[in-house]
Amino acid sequence: MHTLKFRLELMRDGAVINPRTGQPPRLVIRVAAYAALNVLNKYLRLLEASDIYWLAIALCPWNKLQWFVDRNYPAIRIQQVRRLLEDRFGEYTARYAPPPAPESTHTAEGSSNPSSLSTRPRRLWMQTLPSTSDRNSTAMATAPPPTALSIYLATPLVCEAEINKHGGLLQFWENEAKAGSVLGRLALDILTAPSSSVDVERAFSGGRMSVNYRQHRTSLATFRAKMAVGSWFGTPLLPDVAEVLEMVEGKGDTESGPPDLD
Structure with missing residues (x-):
């Protein structure tokens, strides 16, 4: 819709040239583009009133929160989207996350071994984690453990073509949900929600x-x-x-x- 809006604005302003005639759009076309923009802006405002559209955008691995940054959304709006995601993820974690299993001494020692970590397969959106070598050890001890959502938002964007290799966006998150990911279940519910209109x-x-x-x-x-x-x-x-x-x-x-x- 944002691409459509951009093209309509070009037509309204006469900033596009007809390749056949070499002339800008006729006046009737510019007036029609102006009317279409009014309608489009109306529905864009209605979309902004619902949180689910923001969440759906952020749950596309090639978008995440960077989509809002690239389109010059204010920082307060981006933080609002992040909080909405965190709140919804917290609800899903409380509802669907399995109870933590007690860790034995042998398991704890094995998990602290760097070589054992390096051999474990990582999910597509967790392959490259930000370096933490410069963090203060005391802060690391007191900071809350990272969640699947925080890791997802912190990792680099994943190319849409790469997601398509895994069967597309819905298949990608379905695979995550089948692997027990609460984030995958949340993403599936958001991205497959039915139309919000019952008129x-x-x-x-x-x-x-x-x-x-x-x-x-x-x-x-x-x-x-x-x-x-x-x-x-x-x-x-x-x-x-x-x-x-x-x-x-x-x-x-x-x-x-x-x-x-x-």
Whole structure:
């Protein structure tokens, strides 16, 4: 969408040349580009209101938080995205992470051996870790241990072509989830979340029955609750059953029903 916005801005400003005529766009095309930009900016603002779009961008290994830096997002916005990721990762860790297994003395000694570490396979996004040789030993002892998320964000970007060799973005994270990675499970849930709209025009199976408010007496709140339960429940968009109950009971945000034109 950002690429589309950039190209529309060029057309609006007459900064592109028609290769066949060697002339800038005609006035009608520039006006159309201006109108399209207004609509696009509207939806970009709506996208910014939802956290899940920010998280989806950061969970692309070729983007991470660098995507926001390259597009001159303010530092406060980037920190906000980082905090959102950390909060969501913390929720998933508490819910899905296996309990830590007790470490024996033999295991601890083996894990401290540099040669044993070097022979272990590392995940694609963990292959190159920042050097820690210049860190103070006392600070290292008191600092919290790194998490899979902090390592993922600290490591260099992974080329999109490299991800495609592993079957694409979803397959990449599915492999991570199958290996027991909580971050992989979080990424899959975020990247495969269904559409965030349950308006009438988004109704699919059974939609004609639900859309006909006058004939079937289906209120707008009931319609939204029905679509939310069927499409969203269990995803990051609607993880808690309490929110579903609020929608069914009419305690959440409500909109007026369709006007009575009789």
